[in-house]
Amino acid sequence: xxxxxxxxxxxxxxxxxxxxxxxxxxxxxxxxxxxxxxxxxxxxxxxxxxxxxxxxxxxxxxxxxxxxxxxxxxxxxxxxxxxxxxxxxxxxx
Numbered sequence: 001x002x003x004x005x006x007x008x009x010x011x012x013x014x015x016x017x018x019x020x021x022x023x024x025x026x027x028x029x030x031x032x033x034x035x036x037x038x039x040x041x042x043x044x045x046x047x048x049x050x051x052x053x054x055x056x057x058x059x060x061x062x063x064x065x066x067x068x069x070x071x072x073x074x075x076x077x078x079x080x081x082x083x084x085x086x087x088x089x090x091x092x093x
Contacts, residue, residue, distance in 0.1 A: 018056065022049045039065035047079060 028047050033041055053072050058068060 018053065021052060025049055036063075040086040043082055047082045047086065050075075050079065056069070 022045075024046050026041075029041050029045055029048075030037070054071075057071075061068070063071075
């Protein structure tokens, strides 16, 4: 197998793992909220999954430090906005 095929397989495997993590987070959040679907569940899922994807991007990207810093500031602002939408999220007992 040549290097192009290996790189393609690794790429698709990475995408599959990231998608699986996102799906697992969504199922866990639904389970904790007794499978009551609401807007706050979507908000908290986007908050968590966005953090995972951004962390992966920081790890894999070869951008300069100042570019990553600007992206971190933007990411923090977006996360604050998302977090304000699920501040009323509560796990039902």
